[in-house]
Amino acid sequence: MYSPVVMEHFNNPRNAGVMEDPDGVGEVGNPACGDMMTFFIKVKDDRIVDIKFQTFGCVAAIAVSSMVSEMAKGKTLDEAARITNKDVAEVLGGLPKNKLHCSNLGADALARAIADYRRKHGTAH
């Protein structure tokens, strides 16, 4: 039911865990809905130099978090903010139809972390 890329990211999630003193934090979902995702970013010279995520959710939700973190790491904030749900699902080799909402969560959580950083650092566009 899941693509090999999804299973690989689920089995070996990148950047999972907590971050001390993050520059931006983005949280989406709530456990009552089944999924919850938090992204933490460290920013230097307008670039995401480190990223961590915490996810409560299924195989797809964990794989999406891992993939989004990998896609965003090293990108400028503008580049990272342009990552779409569709991009994430695509590089994961597709997601089952009823799991597409998981890819929305990933990109949304990252976007919120970026927005949080910009709010705190007065660089909101």
Next chain:
Amino acid sequence: MSIAYFDHAAATPVRPEVLEEMLPYFRERFGNPSAVYDLGSGIKEVLEEQRAKVARLLGARPQEIIFTSSGAEANNLAVKGAALAHLKKGRHVIVSGIEHHSVLNAARYLEKFHDFEATFLPVDRFGQVDPERLRQALTPATVLVSIQVASNEIGTIQNIPALAAVCREAGVLFHTDAVAAAGQIPLNVEELGVDLLTLSGPALGGPKGVGALYFRKRLRLVPQIHGGIQEDGRRGGTENVPGIVGLGKAAELAATELADKGPYLASLRDRLVEGVLKAVPEVIYTGHPKRRLPGHASFCFEGVEGEALVFLLSRQGVYANTGSACASKALKVSPVLCAIGLSPAVAQGSLVFTLERSNTAADLEAVFTHLPPAVARLRSFSPVWHKKMAAGGAGP
């Protein structure tokens, strides 16, 4: 990699003795039981022998058994067929809120298309239906009550004799879905006091695609599959002869093995539960701790999601099931877990083990080896778990 399979309620291998019995009926003995020449008439007798075997497992008479295509079909025939045959009495049915979907949705169908009223009875935190509460829910229009013997999600066994007695006193038909219980605990229709009872083939070690309904003699049923006069006109369609032969053999084996199997499963299950509760912090053992199926253990692990846990375990050769919303096609959290009062977040961490005779102590060791690190791993990056810990939750 060795396999520790604990999802027998979902599917279990057909027993070799059962398959052996079935094989001749695919080719050599292929005749249609309705045929008048000898190739067919011999088959009719074979069907009647199977009816007798299933009846024996239940303490019923052979003519009180109808063969169906599944437990779900038998539930449909019981709920819709009995309710629609007694419209003169009224249009009210009562089912428990934790029934199988084939009962819940049959009751909803009666509401939607036949102007019935359906009552969905609540259960206590162990999943038990209170007979007094059932009595209060009965109305003069109530025609049928359906409450399962035991839940395949939380294992809780209902007090069917007490619930059925309430209905008998009020002159209301009582159906019970015994799919999860059959082959695990004794089922005698007289002792239970039921009018209708559902069985399924695969749950007994028989093949998929076959089930049976017990109905008390002379009880009227509206067929749900219209066709010829197979099954005395109660269910159309040429009989699934190999499947029915398989069910018959499985029922025969279940009847002879029950006395040894129950205690074996219970001892294995108790060790499983004890080991899991000891090895993993913040676990809820769902269902009734004592009044439950011997081969059933169900848990909710806080801070993790069940589908992810099932996948991690399967990678290590340990197979179990979950009632998590993420694992269901509809993405809805199990109504059973909601009905026993668990929050949706906690219900997400559901993990269900259903045991069979083939399970061994080595299978338990596989669970003890692989389950605690799998839970710990998912919790290590779970925001729900970290919030709980930050809020002063117990455990590491």
